[in-house]
Amino acid sequence: MEERLADLGESELLRRLAAWAPAGQFDDDAALLEERSGRLLVVNTDVLVEGVHFSDSTMGASDLGWRAAAANLSDLAAMGCREVVGLTVGLVAPGATPWPWVVGVYDGLAEALGRYGGSLLGGDCCRGEQRLLAVTALGHVGEGPIRRGDGRPGDRLVSTGPHGLSRLGLALLQQDPDPALADLPGTGLAARAVACHRRPQPRFDAVAALEDCRPPAQPWRVGGCDSSDGLLASVAAIATSSGCTALLERQQLPLDSELARLDPAVRWCLEGGEDFELVLALPPAWAEALCRRLPGCTLIGALQTAEHPSRRGEVLWGDDQNPVRASGAQFHHFG
């Protein structure tokens, strides 16, 4: 029987699509292009589809605009960008869409650009059955690029902030009937979680801190990506591209202390997704310096030599060397 996209899933589809690009081109969150001056331009395209990435019940138009910009800008930060050039936006919507909704979306996009720099460069618009934003972000790398494959055995794994809050925010916005969440509405934790989901913050500040605290004799070499697909997926991606096995410390999971009391906390921390933090693989002295410099930044594990090529990309718990298993609840955008 003919294979359908739903049978493949998003990550297998992207893996196959890489065959049409130069070798290694699809390994990272975004594309790196070297300008004549040697400066590196980063280009990233993300598509946000109604019913998959957003819905009227979880966010208003200006939150959607912010989020569309922020998700893209996070991919720039994940490549080591310090300077945002701007965005192009492809807008698709049914003809019955009210103009004020578009105003809200563009206000949100502009608000994010106002915060992080750059401008609206251009775009296209068209009628379609479903609301959709296709955003391309451009920016310039600072001192050096961050790449998934630049981790090495012995590197420490660093998370620039807690994970799982965005997933909690989504659960609250979707009025998830899970009894663990029954007492949350109205609390500070709930407000923080909803804000994390609706207004993610690309971590350009973490890139700046990373540059500032590089040990003097340390050449630039930073493995990493953002955690938009979930912390575990990010660690696995770095381990795979770097040809290593990753160890995660059970006691060092980057959990928000209030979130940690909830039953699904560990699962959401590992697999919730859309936290848009950076996950980095750094030589130990640099990793420790970054954690001292950047509030909320923590050591979560390490990369080690894979015992066998077949074990590259595995993520194990550091205490008992058991695999950190996915619950199967990860993003499957074609599922």
Place this chain on the structure above:
Amino acid sequence: MEERLADLGESELLRRLAAWAPAGQFDDDAALLEERSGRLLVVNTDVLVEGVHFSDSTMGASDLGWRAAAANLSDLAAMGCREVVGLTVGLVAPGATPWPWVVGVYDGLAEALGRYGGSLLGGDCCRGEQRLLAVTALGHVGEGPIRRGDGRPGDRLVSTGPHGLSRLGLALLQQDPDPALADLPGTGLAARAVACHRRPQPRFDAVAALEDCRPPAQPWRVGGCDSSDGLLASVAAIATSSGCTALLERQQLPLDSELARLDPAVRWCLEGGEDFELVLALPPAWAEALCRRLPGCTLIGALQTAEHPSRRGEVLWGDDQNPVRASGAQFHHFG
């Protein structure tokens, strides 16, 4: 009553969206970004939606891939690009979409990149109700940029090739019952028209010819755009952005000689759209040199000083100064 996008139409919507961008940013087919070396990078995003821009009845997957690339690359050529850097592609499709369809699309994209240069830089994919491609193209300007607003009174208007064939191709593919088309299937004209519609050719060769035949004392100044929205719309856009009135010569319409015998020929030439030729406003000596150099390139009219600011952007017939009226059959992607 609340305004809806269908009430606005695509061009009014784009005009309003420009308010969120720096002044003038939306005036051209694509965005120009100056690199440190002074070289100009061009960035363009186009969205192609099933049922609006394509359907299984009018083109197969590889034609769609070619067309998606070619339409974007045409916007690069329309800005004066000589070198294609590459494309990012956002792919949206229902989960039931067969994988071989995706293979066809990417083969078509790669075929166009193989012809015109550049590579697949990256992309994103997601499930959605409707098939859709959001393509961002990047390239570098050669000797100088081409801009809609760089025309001046006295410039000659040049078309790099005939117009209307793509529209005829669409009519044939849609099995338009117009009796004027009854005898066409199987003819050479029909084959050419279908090829024009399915495999448009971005005119990088015309940019090269333009550079080659610039008169020695002539500084770089080229008004222009591509004719993706139709010849009349292109001329009106150049006239509007350049603050001029445009004159078109009735006897000099860029009509394919075989197409000219068909009843709707003039209307399709003016408003058919998707021919992806370049329409340029050039100082007379340069315009004439280009027409001598480039086969199929013809003088079609001129820009003149608008008698009154309210007449900027008007397109008149050169013989009787009557307005070249639109039939109302132009593209309205939200209609």
